[in-house]
Amino acid sequence: MRRRTFLKGCSALGAALYVGGFACAQTGDPTHLRVSELRTALDSGKLNSQNLVSQFLGRVKEIDPKLHSVIELNPEASDQARLWDESKGGLLGGIPVLLKDNIATADRMVTSAGSAALSDSRYPFDSGVAEKLRKAGAVLLGKSNMSEWANFRSNNSTSGWSARGGQCRNPYVLDRSPCGSSSGSAVAVAAGLAPLAIGTETVGSIV
Known part of the structure; x- marks a missing residue:
């Protein structure tokens, strides 16, 4: 299975160009800003985190x-x-951040690696990366879809598919592979659903 690098530049939102009627990001919409631009807007008071998170949540929905x-x-x-x-x-x-669904968080969110078998799995402690994100003040927006079990489910597993999340789709061409296993993290950033997303490297997500 060939995999491409989709997580380079996760500090910036991808251009919002979509197939199937998705709208381009509008000028003045903070969901298209780079993290550095969001940082400046938040620190200057031109934008507050509640409004920013609300707009990303609305965009996801x-x-x-x-x-x-x-x-x-x-x-x-x-x-x-x-x-x-x-x-x-x-x-x-x-700043809102998505975490791949194999990264544990000590909250009401499930950490399942995309598996239906772990659909009720909640952790009493944060993973190291989640702990550091919280200490840095990040807002944990949610969990991103992934290739189930980070593509260690089968020799013939489908990139971006999980029993819990379904088939993640390439935001530029819906019928093309999103690659993986950090499919949801890459797609969400490319589609402007989050300014940052965390992936993991197992068998080709990042390198």
């Missing part, structure tokens, strides 16, 4: 039913954004 890149939204995301607006601080303070 509008667009992702066709892409299946987000496996679960964090029910605590808006509260995290509100707390940041009240306290400020942190390198990634107020």
Whole structure:
């Protein structure tokens, strides 16, 4: 199975060019800004995290039913954004981030590696990366879809498919492979559903 690098440049939103009627990002819409631009807007008070998170959540709900890149939204995301607006601080303070569904978080979200067998699996502790993101002030927006078990499910597994999340789709050409196994993280950033997303390297997601 050939895999391409889709996670380069995850610090910037991909251009919002989609097949199947997806709209291009509009000028003035913060969901198309780079992380550095979001940082400036948040620090200057031109934008607050609650509004930013609300716009990304709305975009996920509008667009992702066709892409299946987000496996679960964090029910605590808006509260995290509100707390940041009240306290400020942190390198990634107020910035929404998606985490691949094999990255544990100590909250109400499931960590399943895309598997139906782990659809109720919740962890009592954060993974190292989730802990560091929280300390940096990031808002954990949700979990991204992935190739189930990071493509260790079968020799003939399909990139971007998981029992829990369904088939993740390439946002530029819906019937082309999104590659993987960090399919949802890459697709979500490319589609402007999150400014940052975390993937993992197992058998070709990143390198």
